[in-house]
Amino acid sequence: MASLSRVRFVLCETTHPGNIGAAARAMKTMGFGDLVLVSPKIFPDDQATAMASGADDLLLSARCCSTLEDALAGTTLAVGLTARRRDLSHPMQPLREVVQDMARETAHGDVALVFGTEMSGLSNAQLDACQCLANIPAQPDFSSLNLAAAVQVAAYELRQALLQDRGPVGREYPLATHEELEGFYQHLERVLLGSGFLDPHHPGRLMTRLRRLFARARVEREEVSILRGILKALYPADDGASRPS
Amino acid sequence: MASLSRVRFVLCETTHPGNIGAAARAMKTMGFGDLVLVSPKIFPDDQATAMASGADDLLLSARCCSTLEDALAGTTLAVGLTARRRDLSHPMQPLREVVQDMARETAHGDVALVFGTEMSGLSNAQLDACQCLANIPAQPDFSSLNLAAAVQVAAYELRQALLQDRGPVGREYPLATHEELEGFYQHLERVLLGSGFLDPHHPGRLMTRLRRLFARARVEREEVSILRGILKALYPADDGASRPS
Incomplete structure (x- = not known):
């Protein structure tokens, strides 16, 4: 999945290594897999490794940068995640829209998702370094997601957008044919x-x-067999004669 | 937003109160806002309060139940979140599809999202108590989201579905409740x-x-009545005594 490797996650000035x-x-x-840290407060750290639970390879290969500029070098689209509304900023789009743009862009270049600090998000200067801003639609009076939770939602949305044209999920068991179903109904x-x-004179819509x-x-083919087996067990008197089954 | 209050989040046997x-x-x-805990290992707890950071009102109003049965009482659609694939289970749908069904159902009744333990997810018996299973599409070789991360993604998806401007899809008949369905199965x-x-010594997976x-x-409420009427007609010997129905 080449497109997944085109995406860089940039965490700015993260305070808690566990996050x-x-x-x-x-x-x-x-x-x-591409994690970039801009001036993390404490890193590396045992807490980070503990919370990664199995993703420590990403921590080992993470790049540390001292500026967001460096972190974004080479990207063609950088999207800042923010809950804030500023008067003068790039237009803010909902995440689900932005990931479509990002997915398209991965055909051509590297893209980045940029996350701010736990307490105050991205600074104005950091927002200005992004080409566009995205927000995760949330409850207006309690809209601040935990940093890792925001990364999870953004990664999930982006994966869905990148892998959209997946084939249909295979059905495990064959469905009953029309004839098999009709045999069961009869x-x-x-x-x-x-x-x-069932009263033959007043069948109603049963x-x-x-x-x-x-x-x-x-109904699946095998389920028809089970259902007919049950009918046979509960009503052995039926000889299948009154109508062809 | 009435529909948001129709959704119950059920956490089963959670180990870590922080989660x-x-x-x-x-x-x-x-x-x-509706959090239901089935046999949490440790609760209430300071760690839970600390990690809630401002959502402690949900912890205060959380209901604790000793069984999943109790937790699902009154719901008409219970969806189990699982990463596991079982041979014989309810069909598993991607989360994004399932939330559409859930959103539609909130026009009529209460729905639940059910989450298993941090280590092993939902047990087979717990999966069987759900009407359908959902999974969060993830990287096949590292597919296990942190519990709170899974809750975040599911809550996000569900909110998107609930607040979408779908016209109401009329359901003609009310769905059976959890209790009505269980009565039928028994x-x-x-x-x-x-x-x-059914051989009690070799029940298999029937x-x-x-x-x-x-x-x-x-299954709709009225259909449960029809099915139970059929069982009664075909097997009048049953007195409903061996188990409460």
Whole structure:
């Protein structure tokens, strides 16, 4: 997945090393590996390694930079994540829109997602270094995600955008054919008639409702066998004769 | 936003209280408030409060239950989050698809998102109590998100789905509640045992397969009545006594 390696996660002046570790784990779950730290307060650190729980390879290969400039060198699109609204800033887009732009751009160059400090986010100068700003839509009166949580959501969204054209998830078991389903419905109807549950003079919409129920489930071939086995066990008197099954 | 209050987040047997706090914060950033804890190892706890950083109101109002049954009482759609693939389970859908179903269902009833333990996720019995399973698409060889990170992503996706401007999709009939469905499954199991179709010494995965079939259909309340009527007609010997239904 070449496109995943085109994405750089940049954490600016992170205060708690545990958050760096948790962010690394979040990135790795979504297939990203390029972590860049701008002037982290404490790094490397045991807390970072502990919170990475298995993503310590990202910590080992992380680049430390002293400026955001350095961290963004070579990128063609840098997106700053921010909850803040500023009067004079780049337009802020919701994350889900921005990742589409980022995904397209990975065909051509490297892109970056930039995260600010835990307490105050990105500074104005840092925001200005980004080409666009994204926010994670959240509850207005409690909108501040934990840093690693924000990295997780952004990585998740970006992965979805990058891998969008995935083929359909394969179905594990074959569905019943039309004939198999009809055989089951006929069997069911005979049993319901034979047992007296279904009144042939006032059938109402019972069979229609049952068909509707099983149709919604998209019954598999093997399930038809199970259901017919149950009918046979509960109503052995049925000889399958009244209608062809 | 009435629909946000229709969503219950259920954490099963959480080991670390800090994760409960972080999950509460994640929920609150997305506007959710209904937290239910099934047999948490340690709760309440200072670590939980510390990690909630401002979402301690959710911890104060959290309900503790001893069983998942209790936690799901009254819900009409329970979705289990899992990274595992089992051979025979309910179909697993990507989170982004499932939240659409959940959003639609909130027009009619309460829905739940169910999360397992940090180490091993949801047990098979817990998975069976859910109507459908969702997974967060992740890197295959490193797919395990931190619990609070998974809650954050799920809450984010669900908020996006709930606040989307979909026109209301009319559901004609109310879905069965968790209790109604369980009553049906118990009735069915008694009948299958009584009739000899289900061997109590070699039950195999029959009940799981049947649950899976009906779960896919999202059974309506009235359909449960029809199905139980059929069981009664075909196996009148059942007196409902072997287990409470």
